[in-house]
Amino acid sequence: MKIIYSILVITLLLTIAMAGCAEKTTTPAATSASPPASSAAPSVTSTAPTGPQSGGTLRIIRNYGVTNVGYPPNDGGMEQGQDVTRRLINWDEKGNVVPDLAESWKEDPVNNTLTWNLRKGVKFVDGTDFNAEAAKWNMERLIDTKRLTEADKVKSLDIIDTYTLKMSLTDLNSQAAINYGWVAMYSPAAVKANGEEWAKTHPVGVGPFTLVDWSPDNFVNLKKFDNYFVKGTPYLDGINFRVIPDPVSASAMMEAGQADLWFDAPTKFAADLEKKGFKVNWAVTGFFWGLFANTANPDSKWNNKKLREALEYAIDRPGMARALGYGKFEALTQVAPKGSTGYNDGYDPRPYNPEKARQLLAEAGYSKGLQTTLLCSAMSQDYATAIQANLLAVGIDAKIDLADFARFNSMYMSGFFGGEGFPELAVGMVGIDLPFATGLIRHFGPTPMTGILSINGAKSPEFLALCDKLYNTFDSAELTKVTKQSVKQVSEDALVVPLLKTPWASVMAPGVHDDSSTAHNVVWNLNNSWIEKK
Amino acid sequence: MTAFIIRRLLHGLVVLILVTILIFFAMRLLPGDPLLIYLAQRSQALQDLPPEVIEQLRHEYGLDKPLPVQYINWLSGIFRGDLGDSYFYRQSVGNLLRERFPITVYLGILALIISIIVGISAGMLAAIRRGKWLDNVVTPLTYLGVTIPIFWLGILMIYIFGLKLQILPIAGFTSPFVDFSLSTRQLIMPVICESIFGIASNARQMRSSMLEVIRQDYIRTAWSKGLGERVVIFKHAIKNSLIPVITLIGMGVSFIFGGSVLVETVFAIPGVGRLFVSGIFNHDYLVVQGITMVMAVVVLLVNLIVDISYGWLDPRIRYG
Numbered sequence A: 001m002k003i004i005y006s007i008l009v010i011t012l013l014l015t016i017a018m019a020g021c022a023e024k025t026t027t028p029a030a031t032s033a034s035p036p037a038s039s040a041a042p043s044v045t046s047t048a049p050t051g052p053q054s055g056g057t058l059r060i061i062r063n064y065g066v067t068n069v070g071y072p073p074n075d076g077g078m079e080q081g082q083d084v085t086r087r088l089i090n091w092d093e094k095g096n097v098v099p100d101l102a103e104s105w106k107e108d109p110v111n112n113t114l115t116w117n118l119r120k121g122v123k124f125v126d127g128t129d130f131n132a133e134a135a136k137w138n139m140e141r142l143i144d145t146k147r148l149t150e151a152d153k154v155k156s157l158d159i160i161d162t163y164t165l166k167m168s169l170t171d172l173n174s175q176a177a178i179n180y181g182w183v184a185m186y187s188p189a190a191v192k193a194n195g196e197e198w199a200k201t202h203p204v205g206v207g208p209f210t211l212v213d214w215s216p217d218n219f220v221n222l223k224k225f226d227n228y229f230v231k232g233t234p235y236l237d238g239i240n241f242r243v244i245p246d247p248v249s250a251s252a253m254m255e256a257g258q259a260d261l262w263f264d265a266p267t268k269f270a271a272d273l274e275k276k277g278f279k280v281n282w283a284v285t286g287f288f289w290g291l292f293a294n295t296a297n298p299d300s301k302w303n304n305k306k307l308r309e310a311l312e313y314a315i316d317r318p319g320m321a322r323a324l325g326y327g328k329f330e331a332l333t334q335v336a337p338k339g340s341t342g343y344n345d346g347y348d349p350r351p352y353n354p355e356k357a358r359q360l361l362a363e364a365g366y367s368k369g370l371q372t373t374l375l376c377s378a379m380s381q382d383y384a385t386a387i388q389a390n391l392l393a394v395g396i397d398a399k400i401d402l403a404d405f406a407r408f409n410s411m412y413m414s415g416f417f418g419g420e421g422f423p424e425l426a427v428g429m430v431g432i433d434l435p436f437a438t439g440l441i442r443h444f445g446p447t448p449m450t451g452i453l454s455i456n457g458a459k460s461p462e463f464l465a466l467c468d469k470l471y472n473t474f475d476s477a478e479l480t481k482v483t484k485q486s487v488k489q490v491s492e493d494a495l496v497v498p499l500l501k502t503p504w505a506s507v508m509a510p511g512v513h514d515d516s517s518t519a520h521n522v523v524w525n526l527n528n529s530w531i532e533k534k
Numbered sequence B: 001m002t003a004f005i006i007r008r009l010l011h012g013l014v015v016l017i018l019v020t021i022l023i024f025f026a027m028r029l030l031p032g033d034p035l036l037i038y039l040a041q042r043s044q045a046l047q048d049l050p051p052e053v054i055e056q057l058r059h060e061y062g063l064d065k066p067l068p069v070q071y072i073n074w075l076s077g078i079f080r081g082d083l084g085d086s087y088f089y090r091q092s093v094g095n096l097l098r099e100r101f102p103i104t105v106y107l108g109i110l111a112l113i114i115s116i117i118v119g120i121s122a123g124m125l126a127a128i129r130r131g132k133w134l135d136n137v138v139t140p141l142t143y144l145g146v147t148i149p150i151f152w153l154g155i156l157m158i159y160i161f162g163l164k165l166q167i168l169p170i171a172g173f174t175s176p177f178v179d180f181s182l183s184t185r186q187l188i189m190p191v192i193c194e195s196i197f198g199i200a201s202n203a204r205q206m207r208s209s210m211l212e213v214i215r216q217d218y219i220r221t222a223w224s225k226g227l228g229e230r231v232v233i234f235k236h237a238i239k240n241s242l243i244p245v246i247t248l249i250g251m252g253v254s255f256i257f258g259g260s261v262l263v264e265t266v267f268a269i270p271g272v273g274r275l276f277v278s279g280i281f282n283h284d285y286l287v288v289q290g291i292t293m294v295m296a297v298v299v300l301l302v303n304l305i306v307d308i309s310y311g312w313l314d315p316r317i318r319y320g
Helices: A002-020 A078-084 A132-144 A176-181 A188-194 A247-255 A267-275 A305-314 A317-324 A354-363 A378-394 A405-417 A436-444 A461-471 A476-492 B002-029 B034-042 B052-060 B067-079 B093-128 B133-147 B150-164 B180-213 B217-224 B229-266 B272-281 B285-313
Strands: A057-062 A089-091 A097-099 A102-108 A113-118 A154-161 A164-169 A209-215 A219-224 A238-243 A261-263 A279-293 A370-376 A396-402 A425-431 A496-508
Touching: A057 A247, A078 A209, A089 A176, A097 A102, A097 A176, A102 A176, A113 A132, A113 A176, A132 A154, A132 A164, A132 A188, A164 A176, A209 A238, A247 A261, A247 A267, A247 B150, A261 A267, A267 A279, A267 A496, A279 A305, A279 A378, A305 A354, A305 A378, A305 A396, A305 A496, A317 A378, A317 A496, A354 A378, A370 A378, A370 A405, A378 A396, A378 A425, A378 A496, A405 A425, A425 A436, A436 A461, A436 A476, A461 A476, B002 B067, B002 B285, B067 B285, B093 B133, B093 B180, B093 B229, B093 B272, B093 B285, B133 B180, B150 B180, B150 B229, B180 B229, B217 B229, B229 B272, B229 B285, B272 B285
Parallel strands: A057 A238, A057 A261, A370 A396, A370 A425
Antiparallel strands: A089 A097, A102 A113, A113 A164, A154 A164, A209 A219, A219 A238, A261 A496, A279 A425, A279 A496
């Protein structure tokens, strides 16, 4: 009896030990267990390619989605927006707006018009032509379903000729081309022929790939569209998106060679896989994390600018980045991360200085410290804990209010929709957009789309004037200059305490070539992706 | 018997109505606006939606109506076979359930069959060979089986069989009608995870139940008549030993639905469990309500079948 128990205990301990002492894999191995629609498995030892090679199916892991496909208002996510169809504009890796389905566009601030010159010879998958009529139909569809940003400014859409569409607006601003050019284009003929219900799950676009089949929360299979307008591309025969919600499983799949690319991998897992020899694209963009103080409430103590400045001096952001970022987080000194067009070289208005924080607290009448609440979600709990410790060191006793995502979002973003917002402090994030001016306006402007209105009381007339200038500056060099000024003004107003930039990351198996995450999480040109053959 | 079944069905109907009220209002008591959650997920980068979309969506999904009206609308929809539309998936809840439910049921039935066959056999053998090496192996393993966290077991199996040995696919689901071989290999780890608790608890219950039965006078009589072990066990002992195990199997159905939430997440299986989690996190009210309704119906029916089966196993039981 004792012997049997001993054997069982030893077996159990050995199993646990085996699981704990993971062997450090340097290169992912090819696998014998292939998922559906598996690719020509990437080679284990990468050969030096001379150029893109055609063929193969790219197996991509995502942690969430795919929830729906189809046409607006039932449109799908990024996979569809970039692969099944295209938009009038796109972004390059530096955040410059570049032509896509539009060859060019003309902004006329005097007459408030925006004229699109469309690319010729573009076909939808159903064989019909992409032209001004199709573009107009797609825009009208979004306007009718109230899905178009700044739709209320569109007075009329006029077809000038087969490939020219003129938009007459009540007010043309520098964001118009971005807002209206981001409309994904689908075949009007396909919708008219097959009906709305059919269209909800059958997107017919002009993109490099076309939908084969899909299952919500499970997979999306795409195949190459042979008549894609960029000749010679796509290189891949197909793409298999798979939804793997658990990052441990996703990481194991990458290591076992059961997937080729993991899009938007959590930082910890991406950093671990990078150490094991996987290539990781760390994006310039990602999430901007900030500490926000409620200034919308006139009675809030945080309307005192000295208190907000004290917050910034009190927080050791480089320390937070080191402790929490696996070497990949950027400690922010301003609302623009390094590499973005809004970044001001060497600008660090309030470096970590607890003594200065205490002095500012005293000047604000809180020499004995103060008590407050700090709203956070599970995503920001670690940051909130670090902030709490930093604040306590200077005399600010912040009680953490950990909210589930629903409550957090409602409080963090509710200002826009008439909610109460967060009562005191909140640690939250916004996406970092390219071009950066767009992000600045969208997240921190007078009416931020992400709904963070709880900080509106701190927006100075100077900052609001700069936002107005951002809206009305069309020259790109001038826009960059104004963007940098606006970023500085955010700090001057102590509107938000910039904390960290957490990057988007894409993990790739050896032999996979892909630009995801290099430019932006939204811009992902899978027509340029390819797999090295064995 | 017929009167008993009708009475139980009526009780079940009352329970179902209570479940609908409870889940409907409990979901709405949770803080957070589902459409704001939807917006938050859509607002990455340049896909921001203008604010008027929120009001439009609120109207489209009937969320601008008073709660009692929303409840009545939902309930009347159920009688018409319409469970409403998911805010998050932008399709009907009925469609979602039609896609997801068979996957969970398939996985669950496999796990249930394995837990019944393996659990009962192991328990029976352990009882017959009480104190011998077989009992000494089975009994500690059942302790392990009832205490091991499914999530942890899943990760451990992925590590050993998927990553190190590379003999099984790590995650995903393929219909057996599309690729039977791949589907079977994909289901090995999830089915083991989902059945492990059932195997262990069935084995434990069967062992103790069998030990009790084989001490009864009628079994001793059977032995004294010179009957062989196989006849004594299979003809006389096993049927009576099964009664408490059947109760446990009935409860196991609810556990399988509960366990599917974890198993489907770890192994990326698009079943009802994952849909349920997604529904709760996204406050997708109608999805959560629809799944709860269907699960409640299944559990009630299984319990009814279990109650009826008592009479078959033990004819002394009468349904008054």
